[in-house]
Amino acid sequence: xxxxxxxxxxxxxLTTFATAALAEPTVGFSASRIKAGVGETITIQIVMSDFxxxxxxxxxxxFNPSVVRVVDVEIDSATWNFVTRDGVIDNDKGRVKDxxxxxxxxxxGDAVVATVTxxxxxxxxxxxxxxxxxxxxxxxxxxxxDVALIKSVVSVR
Amino acid sequence: MRIVVxxxxxxxxxxxxxxxETIVFxxxxxxxxxxxxxxxxxxxxxxCDNCGLPDLTDTDEDGVRxxxxxxxxxxxxxxxxxxxxxxxxxxxxxxxxxxxxGDLNNDNRTNSLDLGLFKAVFFTDDADGDxxxxxxxNSLDLGLFKxxxxxxxxxxxxxxxxxx
Numbered sequence: 351x352x353x354x355x356x357x358x359x360x361x362x363x364l365t366t367f368a369t370a371a372l373a374e375p376t377v378g379f380s381a382s383r384i385k386a387g388v389g390e391t392i393t394i395q396i397v398m399s400d401f402x403x404x405x406x407x408x409x410x411x412x413f414n415p416s417v418v419r420v421v422d423v424e425i426d427s428a429t430w431n432f433v434t435r436d437g438v439i440d441n442d443k444g445r446v447k448d449x450x451x452x453x454x455x456x457x458x459g460d461a462v463v464a465t466v467t468x469x470x471x472x473x474x475x476x477x478x479x480x481x482x483x484x485x486x487x488x489x490x491x492x493x494x495x496d497v498a499l500i501k502s503v504v505s506v507r
Numbered sequence: 508m509r510i511v512v513x514x515x516x517x518x519x520x521x522x523x524x525x526x527x528e529t530i531v532f533x534x535x536x537x538x539x540x541x542x543x544x545x546x547x548x549x550x551x552x553x554x555c556d557n558c559g560l561p562d563l564t565d566t567d568e569d570g571v572r573x574x575x576x577x578x579x580x581x582x583x584x585x586x587x588x589x590x591x592x593x594x595x596x597x598x599x600x601x602x603x604x605x606x607x608x609g610d611l612n613n614d615n616r617t618n619s620l621d622l623g624l625f626k627a628v629f630f631t632d633d634a635d636g637d638x639x640x641x642x643x644x645n646s647l648d649l650g651l652f653k654x655x656x657x658x659x660x661x662x663x664x665x666x667x668x669x670x671x
Contacts (some may be wrong), residue, residue, distance in 0.1 A: 405653070407644030433629040433648065450630055452646045454622075454653070485630065485643055492639065496534035 373400040375488070377409065377463065377480055378500030385505045386470050391421070392504065396449075396463040396480070398497075404490050406430065406452030407497070408483030411437070411466065414476035415444035417506050422467040425451050429461050436464075450486045470506040478502040555560050571595065576664045577604035583640075590647070591640030598634035603663045611657030617655045627650055 382393035396427065419441040425434040430451035437449035449464055466478075480499040482488065486500065488495040564573050569584030571577075576584065577595050583606040585594045596605045601613055609617035611624040626634040628644050636644040638651040 404646070405649040408645070433626060435630060450645075452629065452649055454649065458652075487647060488647040489645075489647040489650050492647055492654065494647065 356467060364449075371488055375399070375401045375404075375495055376398035376498045377407075377488075379478060379502035382500075383503050383505070385507065388470055388472060388506055389451055390470050392418075392468040392470065393465060393500065394468065395465050396476070397459045397460065398457075398463055401458055401461070401488075402490050402495070403458040404488055404495060405454070405456055406450070406468050406486060407448040407463075407488035407495075408434070408448055408486030409437075409463070409499075410448060410481045410483050411446040412479040412481060413444050413504075414474065415469075416472055417474040417476035418468045418470055418504055420446055420466060421469050423449060423464055424460045425449060425464045429453065429457055430463070446485045448482065448485055453488070456490075468504065471506070473506050476504045476506070478504060511595050516533075571638070572664070574664045577602060578607035579662050579664055581606040583607075589640040591637075591642055593640040596640045598637075600667055601660070603660040605635070605640055606651070607655065607663070608635075608660040609652050610660040611635055617652070617658055617660065622652075622656070625649075 570586030
């Protein structure tokens with residue numbers, strides 16, 4: 351019995367370490383689903399998780415322009431303190447193009463990338479989709495990083 | 508050249524002297540010769556280190572020998588081109604390839620002065636700050652810059668040791 355518990359404890363420990371070691375860097379949103387009424391203002395953060403030390407990256411945000419519009423995008427300058435660009439908001443095409451951010455010392459683990467302020471325009475659903483910007487790929491030590499990008503959904507009633 | 512003849516009258520060794528080096532050709536004993544042997548030299552050994560031949564060492568294995576490589580420790584040759592597919596990219600023409608040249612003001616040290624210059628061209632297509640040659644100065648170049656920070660540019664084959 352004692353041996354079995356000991357084995358199980360080791361197995362749990364190994365599983366925990368293995369999971370941590372295999373965790374893929376992801377970039378997504380602070381909420382996976384948001385519900386709001388028409389005419390409301392929503393604030394959502396773009397967040398990254400499980401990153402090795404990265405000097406920065408770049409994203410384009412896509413959304414449904416008939417449901418929401420982007421009022422403002424602000425990159426977290428406390429974290430990304432080298433050179434940043436807040437991106438170009440285009441509410442006609444439904445995108446914020448090339449949010450670019452960088453850090454000389456590098457950022458590891460979990461961090462906020464940017465805060466996005468949205469205004470709801472009409473009823474419907476808008477996916478908030480992230481696409482990696484070719485101008486500034488996520489990198490670590492000069493090498494590109496593979497990053498999983500996770501969507502969010504805004505439902506407006 | 509000196510020919511050494513053995514007790515049986517056969518040629519057993521030939522020595523060629525050049526550039527203070529000696530190349531020794533030897534002829535094995537008769538039983539080891541085969542029927543097609545028609546000359547005195549069927550094997551050789553060299554008693555010199557390089558025998559006056561060029562050094563073909565290619566430390567970073569990028570297809571350019573160290574003596575000609577503008578980054579001997581960072582692969583940027585035809586066998587392993589940079590991220591932009593370039594070989595030996597050296598946009599400021601100082602003899603150090605971009606991939607090992609964070610020294611933007613060419614004072615032989617990659618330091619905070621270069622950081623300022625690098626920051627000024629960040630997110631642009633400035634050629635000198637584009638260390639990996641992919642056409643844009645971005646966080647991938649920042650990662651490379653950090654590795655070069657505090658060091659002299661290079662090393663490069665023709666400018667071994669850093670300072671031109």
